[in-house]
Amino acid sequence: MSDHETTDTATDDSGDSTRPTFEAAEYADGTVTYPAHTVSPNGAERVDTVDLSDRAARVVTWTTSTATPPGVREPNTLAIVEFEMGDDYDGPPVRALGQVASREDAHGDAVADGDVDVAIGDRVEPVYADDLREPGAGIREPESQEWDGFRFRPLA
Amino acid sequence: MERVAIIGASMTQFGQRDAWVRELLAEAGAAALDDAGIDGDDLDHLYVSNMASGEFEGQTGVPNALAHDLAATPAYTARIDQTSSSGGAGVYAAWQSIASGASDLTMLVGGEKMTHRTTAEATDVIASLTHPVEYKHGVTLPSFAGLTARLYLDEYDAPRESLGKVAVKNHKNGVDNPHAQFQKEVDLDTVLDSPVVADPLRLYDFCPITDGSAALVFCPESVAAEYVPEDQYAVVSGIGGATDTHVVHERADPTTMGGVADSSDIAYEMAGIAPDDVDVAELHDMFTILEFLQSEDLGFFEKGEGWKAVEEGVTDRDGDLPINTSGGLKSKGHPLGASGVAQVYEIYQQVTGNAGPRQVDADTGLACNVGGFGNCVTTTVLEASQ
Numbered sequence: 001m002s003d004h005e006t007t008d009t010a011t012d013d014s015g016d017s018t019r020p021t022f023e024a025a026e027y028a029d030g031t032v033t034y035p036a037h038t039v040s041p042n043g044a045e046r047v048d049t050v051d052l053s054d055r056a057a058r059v060v061t062w063t064t065s066t067a068t069p070p071g072v073r074e075p076n077t078l079a080i081v082e083f084e085m086g087d088d089y090d091g092p093p094v095r096a097l098g099q100v101a102s103r104e105d106a107h108g109d110a111v112a113d114g115d116v117d118v119a120i121g122d123r124v125e126p127v128y129a130d131d132l133r134e135p136g137a138g139i140r141e142p143e144s145q146e147w148d149g150f151r152f153r154p155l156a
Numbered sequence: 157m158e159r160v161a162i163i164g165a166s167m168t169q170f171g172q173r174d175a176w177v178r179e180l181l182a183e184a185g186a187a188a189l190d191d192a193g194i195d196g197d198d199l200d201h202l203y204v205s206n207m208a209s210g211e212f213e214g215q216t217g218v219p220n221a222l223a224h225d226l227a228a229t230p231a232y233t234a235r236i237d238q239t240s241s242s243g244g245a246g247v248y249a250a251w252q253s254i255a256s257g258a259s260d261l262t263m264l265v266g267g268e269k270m271t272h273r274t275t276a277e278a279t280d281v282i283a284s285l286t287h288p289v290e291y292k293h294g295v296t297l298p299s300f301a302g303l304t305a306r307l308y309l310d311e312y313d314a315p316r317e318s319l320g321k322v323a324v325k326n327h328k329n330g331v332d333n334p335h336a337q338f339q340k341e342v343d344l345d346t347v348l349d350s351p352v353v354a355d356p357l358r359l360y361d362f363c364p365i366t367d368g369s370a371a372l373v374f375c376p377e378s379v380a381a382e383y384v385p386e387d388q389y390a391v392v393s394g395i396g397g398a399t400d401t402h403v404v405h406e407r408a409d410p411t412t413m414g415g416v417a418d419s420s421d422i423a424y425e426m427a428g429i430a431p432d433d434v435d436v437a438e439l440h441d442m443f444t445i446l447e448f449l450q451s452e453d454l455g456f457f458e459k460g461e462g463w464k465a466v467e468e469g470v471t472d473r474d475g476d477l478p479i480n481t482s483g484g485l486k487s488k489g490h491p492l493g494a495s496g497v498a499q500v501y502e503i504y505q506q507v508t509g510n511a512g513p514r515q516v517d518a519d520t521g522l523a524c525n526v527g528g529f530g531n532c533v534t535t536t537v538l539e540a541s542q
Contacts, residue, residue: 035289063302064355069280072294080405095405138280145288
């Protein structure tokens with residue numbers, strides 16, 4: 001997996017190899033970062049990956065952007081979230097920035113939405129989306145990166 | 157190491173201009189040469205601060221074009237791109253060229269042509285500095301500002317109105333800057349009622365999209381008086397550059413700009429001063445929240461207290477520490493590659509006593525130029541020559 005890729009697929013108990021994963025990097029010093037870097041903030045080498053797709057997170061902060069670039073939903077509610085890494089993890093916070101999905105998204109599909117209800121401290125879960133924005137509509141070369149990934153849906 | 161002086165400066169009208177980037181750069185460059193009383197062929201080095209002339213208008217190779225237009229060949233040229241802090245990075249490069257002895261006379265010209273693009277297109281060019289995992293979510297620099305402003309207001313119990321007062325102050329200062337894009341005051345109600353751009357921030361919390369250029373001429377302090385009267389040059393007494401994480405959400409405290417703190421530590425130490433020795437400052441108020449963050453991380457105010465300084469008038473032009481007497485990026489405009497150069501232009505005018513109606517009592521001034529959302533920072537300290 002290259003540094004700029006976010007998602008991959010994994011094989012679950014049923015043998016389904018199409019389930020997308022939300023890959024963070026783990027380093028020799030125990031640190032986990034999202035996205036992955038060549039070395040940890042302390043310079044330790046990468047040793048493994050951690051799938052964040054099944055982990056809940058808390059909203060650190062959020063905004064709704066109304067002036068969005070080409071190919072991006074409008075409005076676009078974004079949040080920085082901090083993952084619940086468990087008691088065994090004592091590294092720096094593991095966070096991600098991503099679009100917020102609406103609470104009404106009952107089928108688990110991330111949808112473009114204009115009325116997102118979210119607040120600092122809310123618990124959220126990652127929900128997969130095939131295209132977070134339209135590849136090629138903006139300045140970045142479509143082949144240079146992945147365009148799928150995870151939105152964050154507030155939990156009841 | 158040579159002490160470095162600034163002996164000439166200029167800036168063009170900022171705003172919506174018919175001129176393209178080559179013409180903007182030449183306009184500022186010719187005016188700065190004239191201000192210093194030198195010709196293009198006197199220059200050893202010529203630097204151009206520019207973020208994205210290739211992306212904005214399909215014009216690359218601008219330093220060489222400028223050298224030709226100003227008859228500065230065979231001067232050594234280079235383009236300095238450090239996104240929104242290209243200007244500050246250019247000041248660093250120009251200072252380095254003189255301090256190291258590589259050049260006896262260097263000119264820096266910063267410029268950008270942006271207004272022919274739609275807001276969405278310009279926003280996307282700027283957002284292209286973000287990491288792929290950020291870019292695919294449609295993040296923009298204004299949305300980083302909205303995210304950070306919400307957290308700051310929540311953590312420090314700051315009223316939303318305090319951000320609006322930054323805009324009111326800087327627009328008021330811009331009225332007296334003939335080069336500013338907006339020379340018009342705004343009241344707090346107008347700011348707070350303007351359209352939402354990145355909640356909780358509204359239109360008047362953001363700088364405009366701008367065309368413009370600014371230039372500075374540098375030489376060793378030991379020969380500065382050969383070019384201009386002794387009270388008409390300024391000394392670059394301290395300068396520091398630093399970086400923070402590329403990925404914004406990986407910072408330990410999203411309301412702290414580590415690059416500002418680190419670069420200013422270097423600049424203060426070089427200048428042999430402390431934050432309270434600064435008489436006037438130009439900060440990178442691309443968004444109103446950035447004036448709070450920088451004023452705290454530069455050590456002017458305690459963490460979480462920057463908003464109180466604005467509320468109490470400390471940073472007004474007649475306050476104890478005037479901030480953004482030029483009108484800041486907010487009122488003056490933000491032609492990316494020019495902004496860091498124009499910040500130092502304002503401090504140069506202040507410490508040489510040439511700021512006209514914007515003049516404050518200042519022997520020592522500071523400019524803080526920020527790229528990305530605090531990703532790259534240059535802090536420059538200027539002192540009066542006498």
